[in-house]
Amino acid sequence: MSPRQENYRHLGETMIKKFNRRNxxxxxxxxxxxxxxxxxxxxxxxxxxxxxxxxxLDECGILEAVRNGEYEFIDRTEASTPEEKRAMYQxxxxxxxxxxxxxxxxQDGELVNIDGNGNRVALLIHGxxxxxxxxxxxxxxxxxxxxxxxxxxxxSPPNCVRLNCKTPCAATGLCGDCxxxxxxxxxxxxxxxxxHNGRITVVMVGEDLGF
Ligand code: SF4
Numbered sequence: 001m002s003p004r005q006e007n008y009r010h011l012g013e014t015m016i017k018k019f020n021r022r023n024x025x026x027x028x029x030x031x032x033x034x035x036x037x038x039x040x041x042x043x044x045x046x047x048x049x050x051x052x053x054x055x056x057l058d059e060c061g062i063l064e065a066v067r068n069g070e071y072e073f074i075d076r077t078e079a080s081t082p083e084e085k086r087a088m089y090q091x092x093x094x095x096x097x098x099x100x101x102x103x104x105x106x107q108d109g110e111l112v113n114i115d116g117n118g119n120r121v122a123l124l125i126h127g128x129x130x131x132x133x134x135x136x137x138x139x140x141x142x143x144x145x146x147x148x149x150x151x152x153x154x155x156s157p158p159n160c161v162r163l164n165c166k167t168p169c170a171a172t173g174l175c176g177d178c179x180x181x182x183x184x185x186x187x188x189x190x191x192x193x194x195x196h197n198g199r200i201t202v203v204m205v206g207e208d209l210g211f
Contacts (some may be wrong), residue, residue: 001030005030005206008030008137008206008207009028009030009206011137011140012028012137012204012206013028015028015105015107015109015140015204016028016204018107018108018109019109019202021109022109022110022191022192022193022194023193023194023195023196023197024109024111024191024193024194024200024201024202025198025200025201025202026201026202026203026204027201027202027203027204028204028205028206029203029204029205029206030205030206031205031206031207032059032060032061032205032207032209033060033061034205035060035062035134035203035205036060036061036062036065038203039060039062039099039132039134039203040062040065040066040069042097042130042132042201043066043071043096043097043132045069045070045071046070046071046072047071047072047096047097048071048072048073048074048094048095048096048097049066049071049072049073049074049095049096049097049098049099050073050074050075050076050091050092050095050097050098050099050123050128051063051066051076051098051099051100052098052099052100052101052119052120052123052124053120054099054100054101054134054210055101055162055209055210055211056101056134056135056136056205056209056210057099057100057101057134059209059210060134060205060209062099062134063099066099074088074091074092074095076088076092089119092119092123092127092128093122093123093126093127093128094127094128095127095128095129096128096129096130097128097129097130097131097132098123098124098127098128098130098131098132099131099132099134100120100123100124100131100132100133100134101133101134101135101139101209101210102133102135102139102202103139103147103150103151103155104139104140104141104146104147104148104150104151104155105135105139105140105141105147105202106140106141106142106143106144106146106147107140107141107142107143108143110144110147110190110191110192111124111133111189111190111191111200111202112141112144112147112148112151112188112189112190112191113151113188113189113191114148114151114152114156114184114185114187114188114189115184115186115187115189116183116184116185116186116187117186118186118187121187121189124189124191124200125189125191129199130198130199130200130201131199131200131201132201132203133200133201133202133203134203134205134209135202135203135204135205135209135210136204136205136207136208136209136210137204137205137206137207137208138207138208138209138210139155139210144190148188152169152175152185153169153174153175154211155210155211156169156175156184156185156211157169157170157172157173157174157175158211159184159211160182160184163184165182165183165184166180166182167180167182167183167184
């Protein structure tokens, strides 16, 4: 194990306590493969599962495993028209498990997420019975302010490129504080505490994942 991986493991142990203080469950996995197994172990066979857009979930092979596993997978990509998307959101809100990553998390145990449409953060806040948040340790930020800065200057630019959004950050690589139709920064959500015991579980991974 490299010094960096060992440090991530120490950080993971520290962060478990920080999340627990906020009534958020947390586990640490050394690798993406370990994370995939850990997430699948958390979801009972037959449960309904859905997800928010996430490169991390793809990189861990979690989406593929759930899609092909013994679950009722609610596939948000099946909705294309506004009516279908509205019906899909209602199905997602009733899911047993919602899988997502986070744009950042702070050393104090907050989750920080910035969304365009807001459906991902809405489902994090309320709806699905359980939320599993998978994140690489590269998304750890010193403070809430740094987490927001990280999201808008490190995560959003490649996300805008990926989603073909015509935003300043997609063109320059840095946030231009835009307010056009294409902005993906409409809702800034800080998860400070989870009211419901066992609803949110953070799976930290000792690798650099996602944006
Ligand atoms: S506010 Fe606009 S330019 Fe800044 S990160 Fe968000 S989408 Fe990109």
